[in-house]
Amino acid sequence: MANTLRLYLTCIRNTLEAAMCLQNFPCQEVERHNKPEVELKTSLELLLNPVLICRNEAEKCLIESSINSIRISMKVKQADELENILAKKFLRFLSMRAEAFQVLRRKPVQGYDISFLITNYHCEDMHKHKLIDFIVQFMEDIDKEISELKLSVNTRGRLVATEFLKQFI
């Protein structure tokens, strides 16, 4: 189990290293503007081929890149209904506070749970390898967080139920 996670993360890391070669590029469509090309998708020659890395049917990662920006969308593992709800709520909590993260996108791309948007300005301010470390670390931690949350929900539910039903004994 841990093995496949390592491989998955290494693959994503290598892809990100190659894809995160961004540079400042002014908009071709509108004068004096500078927009992330991966979001606009107006000039097809400025976009690169999107790469989809799947760990299994439930977990995958889509990396779309362009000349000045890169968008990384992830779908986290959701085994049952409870994990579904937990993941949704947790990631929504993070996305609402996207300002603090800077590279997080407020709404995930259709079909995925969470998305990051990294532009050349982020690469100028922060080290590229640190950004990649952050993304990979995030992916590792998400799984752990959701499992922990599920565990604590179950524990709490058990405690509450025990206490409640004691009165009927």
Next chain:
Amino acid sequence: MAAVAVHQFAQCITCHAWSPDRTMVAFCPNNNEVHIYKFIKDRWEKLHVLYKHDQIISGIDWSMRSNKIVTVSHDRNSYVWNQEASEWVPTLVILRLNRAALCVQWSPKENKFAVGSGAKTVCVCYYEQENNWWVSKLIRKKHNSSVTGVAWHPNNILLATTSTDGKCRVFSTFIKGVDPRDSSAGSSNELKFGEQIAQLDLSFTWAFGVKWSPSGNTLAYAGHNSMIYFIEDVESSPSAQTIAFRDLPLRDVLFVSERMLIGVGFDCNPLVFAADETGLWSSVKFLDEKKTAQSSSKYGSQFSEAFGKLYGQSKHGASNDTVEPSRPRGGAHENCITCIVPLRKGGETVVKRFSTSGRS
């Protein structure tokens, strides 16, 4: 052997250029100003700051003989700065562009300069004596996408451009009244301005960093697919060599001599390419040896200094003894290197020193 020095000027340098006597350097620290620093005694001191542009300055070139600086910016404007007394006076150049300008270079004779832009055009400007201003002529409709790099052939007429549509094109920029009509040389018959002489379709990805070799025989440019292309004899019968290397793509290249080329890019490390006697190019090595890993992650290069470095090198050419005083500079880049500029005295054909600037 390579001695390297680091100078920290700003967090992120977009582009830079050296003065003819190589004591001053002009660069843009990722905003709309041009900073000029002079090397006095053993420190760099900020001499001037040129404010005129509204947006980030994407290209600077300092002419060797006439001591003029040309700057182009994302706000579609270009200024030619002349030094009068101790002030730099700007002259606006009407480029007639409707998108940002991306790169600029003075022609070898310095009577023209070329600007590549996001408007899919190349602008060649020359000085008109009668009206005392710079006039521009556009090469339109030939490019399918933004022009990312321009390079002049030593004969002052041919111009090579690279674009984000993956093609490298060579144009003739003969302008009546500015260029002498050279019937004895008889090189190219198409002397019309904007005539496309060759189109090189070797790369499927964006192309950057085009340069001619010092004799004008070889043309080299880098593609975003981590390949570098060498083309010989562009005018008559182009023959191409491509080298694919396993590292991240290059952003800019520089011919150090007829047979040696340095490429810089996203790898934070300059890469040397050399040609042997038969003309076959191959990649030789990185100029910065990697230090043994100080931290767990091994990506990118060494983590020696903090931000913003201007880095110059002195290389000892194989056949010449160096006469110039050694100016040791040293260090390493931590982020992508965007621009490489030769530090050469007028009249030299072999570049012994160059400087690179980047986004760290």
